[in-house]
Amino acid sequence: MAHRAIILKNAKIRPHKAFMRPTFDAPTVIVSDQFDYVELWLKRNSSLESVLYWKQAENFYKASSILPDGSKAITSYYCMLNAAKALLSSKNISFSHLHGLSGRSIGNKTSLANELSTIKGTGIFVSLSRYFGANLSGRHVSVKDALYNLPFVHRSFTVTYRGAQELxxxxxxxxxxxxxxxxxxxxxxxxxxxxxxxxxxxxxxRGWEVDIGIKSKFVIRRKRRFKWNTSRGSKKSERINQLIKYHQKIRRDIKYIHGSHRLWYFKRNDRVDGVLPWPTPVLIYIVMHRLSELTRYDPKRLRRHFECQHNWLLSEFINQAADNFIDQIASDITGHELMVPGYRARF
Known part of the structure; x- marks a missing residue:
């Protein structure tokens, strides 16, 4: 089928980091400090409450940077907790101040598969997951399965667990x-x-195919379509709304890794064992919450985890999770894509 790129503000429309209400026609914002930019945006566009939550998230983020891996799960979790509150508050979404998660260990073996989290019926996590389009109340998940589904530690995961298939x-x-x-x-x-x-x-x-009409490249496309009507009398706002709804659906399969370049990945949906079709920030939150519980209540068990074969995987997660989480939340609060100085497009 003959086609051409959709152009907006003299540029191709590409997937956006913001999940719910991306501002597709806004330029990329180059910032050295995401916290400063979002704080300024909140002061201009939201409530004092959301500003205070965001500032708390920043303070806990900075505290995490000076702590060893075995201790920083607590401050990193509270960074995420307050960032989630800032997001929900900025969108005028009511939420219970309960955490929305509880964890427990099963068995005596030191295994990430034995660290379980249960999702409650109410709480900050529940409201956050619903914001990202996932109703997970009553579900149970292991730390191992959650980590398997995170793109930024997937290489570490497959090296640690040799039999794991790449997603x-x-x-x-x-x-x-x-x-x-x-x-x-x-x-x-x-x-x-x-x-x-x-x-x-x-x-x-499911929902994807190869574009066999293109011979010079290997191109995949989503089977489902949306309307982009530019005929006389049509409205730009209607086209953008159609795009936003469609974009939310492709983001279930298209995942992003925070970094100095835009790194997008297709997440396979033909796997069965251990695959969770859940939003990335939700999975990050679950793992960090469980690790923070172990830090507070069972430091001996946490230490054993850092002495096992999966110690490198845990270190990679703990040292990258907050940046990936904050990057997503910052984009969803503002609707903008934030990149660090020195960013260069790779496509």
């Missing part, structure tokens, strides 16, 4: 296109890693 496929040039003659539009991206350039892989991904 995340790197993509380049992700963007939205439309028919040359017609109103249908969809999302597509290119696969450049040879080991993933296989039609049989993507024939098993």
């Amino acid at each position: 995340f496929i790197p993509i380049v040039n992700p963007h939205f296109v439309r028919q040359n003659r017609g109103n249908e539009a969809w999302f597509c991206a290119e696969i450049i890693d040879d080991k993933y350039k296989k039609r049989e892989i993507f024939s098993r991904q």
Whole structure:
């Protein structure tokens, strides 16, 4: 099907870090400190309450930076807790101040599979997960399964657990296109890693297919379409609303890793064991909450975890989790994409 890229403000429309209400026509904001930018944005656009929550998140973030790995789970968790409150408050979403999670250990073996979290019916976590489109009340999950589904530690996970299958496929040039003659539009991206350039892989991904009309590249696209109507009398606001709704759905399968470059990944949905179709910030929150519980209530067990085969995986998580979580929350609060100085586009 003949198509062309959808252009907005002289640029291709690409996936956005903000999940709910991305501002697609806003330029990327280059900031050396996300906390300062979001605080200024909240002061101009939200309530004092949200500003105070955000400032608390920043204080706990800074405290984490000077603590050893075995201690920083507490401050990192409270950083995330307050950032979540700031997000919910900025969107005028009411929430219970209960945490919304409880954890427990099973068995005597020191295993991440034996660290379990139960999601409650109310609390900050419940409101946060619903904001990101996931109703998880009553569910149970292990730290191991949650870590398996996090893109920024997936390499560490598959090295630690040799039998684990890879879930995340790197993509380049992700963007939205439309028919040359017609109103249908969809999302597509290119696969450049040879080991993933296989039609049989993507024939098993629910809702996705290979664009066989493109011979020079290996391009995947979402099967489901949305309307991009530019005919006379149509409104830009209606087109953007259609795009935002569609974008929320593709973000279930398209994941982002915080860094100096935009790094997007396709998360395979044909796996069964251990795969959780849950938003990344929700999974980060679950793991950090359980680690903070161990830090407070069972430091001996936590120490054993850091002396096991998975100690490197835990260290990678603890040292990257807050940055990935705050990056997502900052984008959702403001609707903007924030990047560090020195950022260069890779597509």
